[in-house]
Amino acid sequence: MKKLIIANWKMNPTRGLDARKLFKSVNTIASKLKNVETVICPPLVYLESLGELVTNRACVLGSQDAFWEHAGPFTGQVSADMIFGTKARYVIVGHSERRALGETDSDINKKIKSILQFPLIPVLCVGEISRDDDHQFVKLVKNQIRLALVDLTDEEISRVVIAYEPVWAIGSKAKKACEPADCREMSHIIKTVLADLSNSEITKNIPILYGGSVNSENSESYLKDGLVDGLLVGRASLDGKEFIKILKIAEKS
């Protein structure tokens, strides 16, 4: 399986011109990689224009969210149908920054169902805010997955990507890094939840990603020892040179 490296640009950069520059510099390298699929998730407003710069399937676009309704009186929302129209292939859903704004597990479930009505791949983000000695955080992550995937068929579940993003390890306020061994343990737990959810063997191939302060220094350790199929990269994806380093490391891992 190719390594899946997803860049979450969040609400950056401020100008479309800079978004095009960054995408072009990454695409020049990413589009040539054989063992890596790169997904760039810019702010929605840039998707259409960056779509013109996509050269092949090795480096594609994704959205950072999608609303569950197709169209209608939903001010400020953008549907999966519209995102599909921009030629994006992936949609991040349930990111901790959206959950912090009030997004619920039930909202996330509705979003995934609407995304799956199109040839789009939902990237479901799960992760605990903090860890406790009683391991309640494991229950929380298991529940996030179960609730997000309620009423999905085996075939639908098999099209989902799961990104484990411990909130305490994300962003510039991260308390500490997630150890690859902790990532490995959670990846194993996620695989068990997926196996329990479905009788089908196909869930074995669901990619599991790690995200949280990934950079060129630590990416190899997650890919080698973290039992993951790829990475979800925030801050480091805004620096073209740094992100390309991560892609090259993934190409060799």
Ligand code: PEP
């Ligand atoms: C994220 O928020 O998805 C993320 C991984 O951010 P960072 O890499 O900046 O910690």
